[in-house]
Amino acid sequence: MSSDRLTVSLDEDAREALDTITSKTDRSQSELVRRALTFYAANYEAASTDSSEKLEEYYKMLTGGEHVLLDIDFLHCFLDHVQEDGEPMPEFVADADQVSDYHAQEYVDRFDSLDELLEWLSLCGFLTVRRTTENTYHIVFPSADIRWFMTRFIERSVEPLPFDVTINPGVAKVLLVEE
Numbered sequence: 001m002s003s004d005r006l007t008v009s010l011d012e013d014a015r016e017a018l019d020t021i022t023s024k025t026d027r028s029q030s031e032l033v034r035r036a037l038t039f040y041a042a043n044y045e046a047a048s049t050d051s052s053e054k055l056e057e058y059y060k061m062l063t064g065g066e067h068v069l070l071d072i073d074f075l076h077c078f079l080d081h082v083q084e085d086g087e088p089m090p091e092f093v094a095d096a097d098q099v100s101d102y103h104a105q106e107y108v109d110r111f112d113s114l115d116e117l118l119e120w121l122s123l124c125g126f127l128t129v130r131r132t133t134e135n136t137y138h139i140v141f142p143s144a145d146i147r148w149f150m151t152r153f154i155e156r157s158v159e160p161l162p163f164d165v166t167i168n169p170g171v172a173k174v175l176l177v178e179e
Helices: 012-025 029-042 050-063 072-080 090-108 114-124 144-157
Strands: 128-133 136-140 165-169 173-178
Touching: 012 029, 050 114, 072 144, 090 144, 114 128, 114 136, 114 144, 114 173, 144 165, 144 173
Parallel strands: none
Antiparallel strands: 128 136, 136 173, 165 173
16 A cells, blocks of 8 residues: 655634544554545535535524424424414513514625525524525415514515515515515
């Protein structure tokens, strides 16, 4: 077996990762780097697709403590129990609006386009986005209750953003246009 030598520059994160795994495994740095390259090559597709970026963002959301995994059936249960006679209870609407308004302020420094915001919300699992033109999006929701809830959230949370959004509700989906 022949060996090729390679000199690699490591940034701080890579150096820390290599030091950590070296101390955990008692393997040489060369062996670990060879194994890492082999592993990366074998998993290149998974490591270089949009889904891996989405998984990374999802992981950041969950480990940050502000978001939780929630079974869709639980979400439906919650939304069912905040209604009276088929209409959302005013206390729930007020609380949901307060959350929306908070997120609106948070989004000011985060999103410059409707596309960026919808990509984030899609990652959260509340909706599915299909872009039809440069500034037009068809939004599909898992249920009518989630459609009402998320449409109201989007409407309120985009108010301070540097673009306007027209919301055209359909029967089962919503059409959003960035103006």
